[in-house]
Amino acid sequence: MPPSILLFDGHCRLCSEGSRRLQRLARKGAVERLDFQDPEVLARFPGLTHEECMREVKLIDGRGRTYGGAEAVARMIATRPVLGAWAYLYYVPGLRQLVDLAYGWVARSRYRLMGRSDCANGACALHR
DSSP: OOOEEEEEOTTBHHHHHHHHHHHHHSOTTSEEEEETTSHHHHHTOTTOOHHHHHHSOEEEOTTSOEEEHHHHHHHHHTTSTTHHHHHGGGGSTTHHHHHHHHHHHHHHHHHHHHOBSOOGGGGGGGGO
8 A cells, every 4th residue: 555645734843843744753654745835746645735734734545535633643653563552542422622722723823833934035924
């Protein structure tokens, strides 16, 4: 089965570093990281929009199914034998909703919290 693909915001420092760490946590070779801010990347996934990817990280598994946000993170971690067992806590009723709320807040606040990595030429002012 082909590796899963993680679409992350390459303009976001938190997303860039977080996706690197997630890739290391996943089973070796199980996940390929791609920056959705690269126009050629989103062209490969016609079912996804830039706006959707700005809201949350996207994981496309080897079968073409797409997961977003905290569920995408949980599914990546679940690829590891021991650590993966912890990922299933995400699916505990009530806990999932709390994790999704926390993820959503961080995703909306990510530029304020950690800044951007593409601030040359005043690009950051467009998103404030």
